[in-house]
Amino acid sequence: MLHKNLGVNEMGHLTIAGADTVELAKEYGTPLMVMDEERIRRNIRIYKDAMERYFGKGSYPLIASKAFSCKYIYRVASEEKIGIDLVSSGELYTAVSAGFDVSNSFLHGNNKTDADIEYALECGVGHFVVDNMTELDRIDDMAREHGAVQPILLRLTPGIDPHTHAAITTGKVDSKFGIAIETGQADEAVKYALSKKNIRLDGFHCHIGSQIFDIKPFCDAARLMIKYMVSLRDGIGYEADILNLGGGIGVKYIESQPEVDYAAFIEKMAEYINAEVASSGIKRPVIIMEPGRSIVADSCLTLYTVGGTKEIPGFKNYVSIDGGMPDNPRYALYQSDYTVCLASRMNEKADFVCTVAGRCCESGDLIQENVALPKPVRGDILAVLVTGAYNYSMASNYNRIPRPAVVAVKDNSSFTVIKRETFEDLVRNDV
Ligand code: LLP
Secondary structure, three states: OOOOOEEEOOOOOEEEOOEEHHHHHHHHOOOEEEEEHHHHHHHHHHHHHHHHHHHOOOOEEEEEHHHOOOHHHHHHHHHOOOEEEEOOHHHHHHHHHOOOOHHHEEEOOOOOOHHHHHHHHHHOOOEEEEOOHHHHHHHHHHHHHOOOOEEEEEEEEOOOOOOOOHHHEOOOOOOOOOEEOOOOHHHHHHHHHHHOOOEEEEEEEOOOEOOEOOOHHHHHHHHHHHHHHHHHHHHHOOOOOEEEOOOOEOOOOOOOOOOOOHHHHHHHHHHHHHHHHHHHOOOOOEEEEOOOHHHHHHHEEEEEEEEEEEEOOOOOEEEEEOOOOOOOOHHHHHOOOOOEEEOOOOOOOOOEEEEEEOOOOOOOOEEEEEEEEOOOOOOOEEEEEOOOOOOHHHOOOHHHOOOOEEEEEEOOEEEEEEOOOOHHHHHOOOO
């Protein structure tokens, strides 16, 4: 199977963390997202242990909320004692509601509104990751009103092209995010930040993109950031304490993709970064990373009920499911790869090549094309694997379809972590 937490039982049913997915679909209904809690915790621990071991004490991962934000994930993050990255007041509110200590959080965003800044100051967010000069002014002013000195990082664009999908590339100079080193604007921002009384500049952040398997762009970005830190030390005597390298490590969605050994990846990054730091003679910074996808993606799958098939002779076959782009817009947006299987008949020959289509009134509502399955019939359970990241968090109510339920499986039992939306939920804000 694609990942070790998946299997097939004696009934020929797909299992996740040992739980029978067909039984789960029966118990909770479909579409249903099923999370393997041990897998989330395992992924977190791999990052946490490797970062401390290879980057040194004090270095740690944050979980990137945007990949999957709900109270449950913040409770897990809190129990595992890692930090979080946030990108909106909504994510912050969710974390606070879950009892997460947000002094261990980093607030991103290329347009933090006054309301966002106010709320984050009130909640005691640990660090703001400042994206532009206007924001520096606002944070300084508002922190003054709070009688506070707000720790910040500056988000810089190192000018790296990681060769991933254009929509998820972020570290190039031409980006809506961050301040470019290359143009000299970063220098101005650093000097400006250092001149502000109610801001404490603790260091720098960069994030080059997402779903990247190659280690080179991460090392290149780190090298450019360190080079920049050296230039600041030499030029104005400023030494940063923190270097936050963002997230972006790739996840195996389909057989032909590699399975990244995150500990080995970090070990190699650390070898490179530690050598750069040592040869430059700068103070060793605390290294922070913000993995999102690689913590939650492979812990989850989505179950659907098949409505039927449609065969168009000389063209292709379609399989219709009871979800689609409202719960997983990633194929429609990025033509993302997914592994699809017929969870209810895993041992049968997969010789029916088809396109898996969602139920929305839109031709682009597809989950995957050219999938080989045993020919599905109405009532079969179809599974899409590796859906923990950027599925629920990007879900919508398009066509007034309620969002699915999310359940977690742990120690041979299952429990709801996000309830299925009801029709009442859909009209709650309609006046
Ligand atoms: N830190 C920052 C500042 C980010 O912008 C992101 C992702 C992350 C961390 C986490 O990256 P990860 O480890 O998850 O790759 N919706 C797209 C992905 C957008 C990623 C945006 N930023 C998708 O579905 O593929």
